[in-house]
């Protein structure tokens with residue numbers, strides 16, 4: 001078997017792994033980064049468009065920390081959260097040091113932390129933690145791809161090594177310390193890499209259907225939500241995130257940390273989004289963000305629809321419904337309003353003041369693209385037949401809902417009266433919406449130094465973890481999410497490398 005010796009092994013070349021590897025190389029460690037795919041950044045880290053950092057001032061750090069902990073009902077690990085937030089100010093410096101500038105920075109004044117929605121949108125109200133750094137896009141793509149690319153260059157410049165097409169398959173533990181890993185090259189040949197410390201940064205587990213079922217209760221399905229698995233739509237199909245790091249850590253006695261999928265409300269393809277929820281082919285995603293009537297399979301409302309542009313809340317609420325699905329419903333009058341007057345919510349990622357020929361967009365999806373989750377009917381009865389929504393329940397809901405619209409007060413869920421629009425005039429339109437598995441994250445239990453813990457919550461020497469595979473601890477159990485998680489990947493990458501290098505130096509002294 002081929003053998004390699006190094007100070008530090010990093011498993012995975014996403015934002016967490018690359019940040020850790022570059023930081024450790026800057027500190028003088030000999031680094032070998034093993035990546036199972038043929039390129040850096042995997043299927044996920046090439047996609048983010050912005051990250052978040054909290055100013056390195058005590059009042060900002062304290063307020064962001066308490067806001068986040070309160071958001072999780074103190075269900076998260078406070079030491080892990082504190083370390084992430086305290087080190088986040090280093091992220092912009094780290095990115096600039098790669099020779100990359102930001103497209104724009106949106107600062108959050110102290111009084112707005114915890115007081116309003118974050119600029120990036122889609123996330124909970126009152127959950128604004130810090131400043132938003134938007135990456136310069138690469139063509140029409142997202143700018144994090146450039147960060148990953150430049151980080152590889154930097155790593156090599158600093159003498160580090162990145163080995164593609166080489167998957168870590170197991171960790172080597174001697175006594176109470178990790179001293180290496182076994183990896184497999186594309187051709188099947190095994191490589192033994194020995195090290196003084198190892199950082200697991202291999203991301204989530206969205207592509208392992210068994211893990212999804214066992215640890216989240218969802219049934220994984222494909223882009224079109226085919227078959228009976230109509231419950232989870234993976235927003236990053238084929239990211240090849242199969243929980244390898246989690247399994248390797250558990251196999252040597254690492255504890256199981258919080259695991260879950262953060263939510264996202266999505267109408268499945270084809271014809272609506274590309275291989276990524278931010279690549280859209282038409283205006284359906286814009287419609288899906290609107291605060292119109294939402295019902296479940298029984299025809300019952302289940303949320304104050306003003307939440308419809310809060311992805312986490314919608315994803316969570318949809319997953320609680322029968323068959324884990326919801327329906328957005330509107331009528332011809334509302335459709336005309338979208339086309340002639342405008343939208344209630346405008347999302348900066350899909351900017352559109354007014355929509356263009358909504359009926360034609362629906363017809364194209366139904367008749368040409370064959371999308372099974374988009375509906376249009378002359379009557380409510382027909383719409384119920386098409387969708388399978390219970391007609392009696394739907395009729396009852398509509399009777400009440402239209403009364404709320406007439407009197408401009410939502411007795412049921414107190415929706416903003418400005419969003420109460422009658423559902424009366426055919427045609428009627430419906431979108432079947434699922435919880436999208438934006439990221440299946442967590443599984444590795446870490447402490448504030450990103451050290452991996454065993455089943456007795458004792459440190460496994462020499463073993464660290466960062467990024468999506470360790471992010472469960474940031475949100476509690478189960479982790480629902482709430483923010484763009486690249487801030488965690490970057491910050492934990494820095495922290496894990498700090499402590500791994502500290503350990504390596506001490507190990508050398510001993």
Ligand SMILES: Cc1cc2nc3c(=O)[nH]c(=O)nc-3n(C[C@H](O)[C@H](O)[C@H](O)COP(=O)(O)OP(=O)(O)OC[C@H]3O[C@@H](n4cnc5c(N)ncnc54)[C@H](O)[C@@H]3O)c2cc1C
Pocket residue numbers: 011012013014015016017034035036037040041042043044045046047048049050051052166167168169201202203204235236240241242244245276277278438439466467468469483484485486487489
């Ligand atoms: C569509 C989309 C858009 C997003 N947008 C934003 C955003 O705008 N802002 C934001 O803050 N966050 C965003 N996020 C979240 C953010 O992208 C992730 O939190 C972050 O990139 C995760 O980084 P990571 O390094 O932990 O994991 P990953 O990026 O998943 O990297 C893990 C790496 O490990 C490799 N690997 C896996 N198994 C092995 C193995 N056995 N051996 C070796 N290597 C292995 C994988 O191939 C991969 O390269 C977005 C996520 C998605 C899906």
